[in-house]
Amino acid sequence: MSRDLDVVIRAARMVTPEGERAGAVGVRDGEIVAVAPIAEDLTATRVVELADDEVLMPGVVDAHVHVNDPGRTEWEGFASATRAAAAGGVTTIVDMPLNSIPPTCDLPALDLKRKTAASQAFVDVGFWGGAIPGNVAELRTLHDAGVSGFKCFLLHSGVDEFPPLDADQLEQAMREIRSFDGLLIVHAEDAHAIEHAPAAGGGAYERFLHSRPRGAENLAIAQVIELARWTGCRVHILHVSSSDVLAMLASARRDGVPITAETCPHYLTFAAEEIPDGATQYKCCPPIREATNRELLWEGLRAGVIDMVVTDHSPSTPDLKALDTGDFGVAWGGISSLQLGLSAIWTEARSRGFTLADVARWMSEAPARHAGLSRKGQIEVGHDADFCVLAPDDSYVVDAAKLHHKNAVTPYHGRSLAGVVRETWLRGEKIDIEAAPQGRLLSRVTREGARP
Numbered sequence: 001m002s003r004d005l006d007v008v009i010r011a012a013r014m015v016t017p018e019g020e021r022a023g024a025v026g027v028r029d030g031e032i033v034a035v036a037p038i039a040e041d042l043t044a045t046r047v048v049e050l051a052d053d054e055v056l057m058p059g060v061v062d063a064h065v066h067v068n069d070p071g072r073t074e075w076e077g078f079a080s081a082t083r084a085a086a087a088g089g090v091t092t093i094v095d096m097p098l099n100s101i102p103p104t105c106d107l108p109a110l111d112l113k114r115k116t117a118a119s120q121a122f123v124d125v126g127f128w129g130g131a132i133p134g135n136v137a138e139l140r141t142l143h144d145a146g147v148s149g150f151k152c153f154l155l156h157s158g159v160d161e162f163p164p165l166d167a168d169q170l171e172q173a174m175r176e177i178r179s180f181d182g183l184l185i186v187h188a189e190d191a192h193a194i195e196h197a198p199a200a201g202g203g204a205y206e207r208f209l210h211s212r213p214r215g216a217e218n219l220a221i222a223q224v225i226e227l228a229r230w231t232g233c234r235v236h237i238l239h240v241s242s243s244d245v246l247a248m249l250a251s252a253r254r255d256g257v258p259i260t261a262e263t264c265p266h267y268l269t270f271a272a273e274e275i276p277d278g279a280t281q282y283k284c285c286p287p288i289r290e291a292t293n294r295e296l297l298w299e300g301l302r303a304g305v306i307d308m309v310v311t312d313h314s315p316s317t318p319d320l321k322a323l324d325t326g327d328f329g330v331a332w333g334g335i336s337s338l339q340l341g342l343s344a345i346w347t348e349a350r351s352r353g354f355t356l357a358d359v360a361r362w363m364s365e366a367p368a369r370h371a372g373l374s375r376k377g378q379i380e381v382g383h384d385a386d387f388c389v390l391a392p393d394d395s396y397v398v399d400a401a402k403l404h405h406k407n408a409v410t411p412y413h414g415r416s417l418a419g420v421v422r423e424t425w426l427r428g429e430k431i432d433i434e435a436a437p438q439g440r441l442l443s444r445v446t447r448e449g450a451r452p
């Protein structure tokens, strides 16, 4: 066996599901076929030794990315998004069904999305479908075609072609998705509560924060939990921002409700008190809240109530961010961060005593499982040889203009981040973002292990 390996990578520090240790990884045909002690006599066509300051990590699986292609390619696009991903240590993205036109709410739209992505992807790409009013009959077809699950909104999504579900439609979608053991992922803010909140407008961040109160998020999540309890549908709460919901999530889990949750680097990095007025590059929904809330989200990760960290990369063109007027009422709500997620989280995590093994669990292992991508997210025999070579003690200052995102707008601009991504490997090959793209399109793997 040792003779016909394609690549062996030796690392003084390697992060596996068992934790961090010295080790060697053997790769054949793009798959990890050996994980061994560093001194083990593995021979291969190529042997790579990492530098002393580098750690071999599993490639990041970012399960929440808005690529916006086709239809709003000026906001982002598969080529730019996946280049940025590769530069940031991300080896798999799972694309959200909305902001592209058409949204991924039926099979022709999924086929179009796949055709668009196929020739442009520098990393592997999976897809979420959408649940909107009137498309219940499409859900099983999309599931059988390999989407990871279905996203829905409970209030206006920001784009008219992806309308929200009302309470009855939500229950109907959940009963249908339950019938084939699918997964519903929810943007949880309650429409009525937001309607009754004071309107956002002008440059004051505090006013914007009051327009998207925690209560609107708390109420929506309570509703989703009860519907999951009644229907048995597996559900996932997207971008948890309100720390109030941690107790609700823990309680639901204790009761056996099939629910998971994610949060995002911006909720774990920034604090409302520090956001300058008019700084609409920080606008996202639900919003970045207070520093005390941020620390409670970290405790939610520590306790395992929040399962994973994904970026919710949701860029737009600079004009739509209303940077000239700084008006939070009209600015596009979405934060650009795909290339920065790993460094941003590592920077904050290490200052709170977390390890790279924690980061790998939140950003690789858990999101891969969540999206039904059982070959991804771990340095383990039988998984794809997707790696990030990270220099965790090296640091850099973010320059938005030098990122590979299509538009140079991000709240991380000027921020010093720890953790430099030196290389990203996809299925046993180092990614070269100047060469031809080698990414593949992914389908959910059924829970029994077979491709759908």
Ligand SMILES: [Zn+2]
Pocket (backbone or CB within 6 Å): 064, 066, 096, 312, 314
């Ligand atoms: Zn999103």
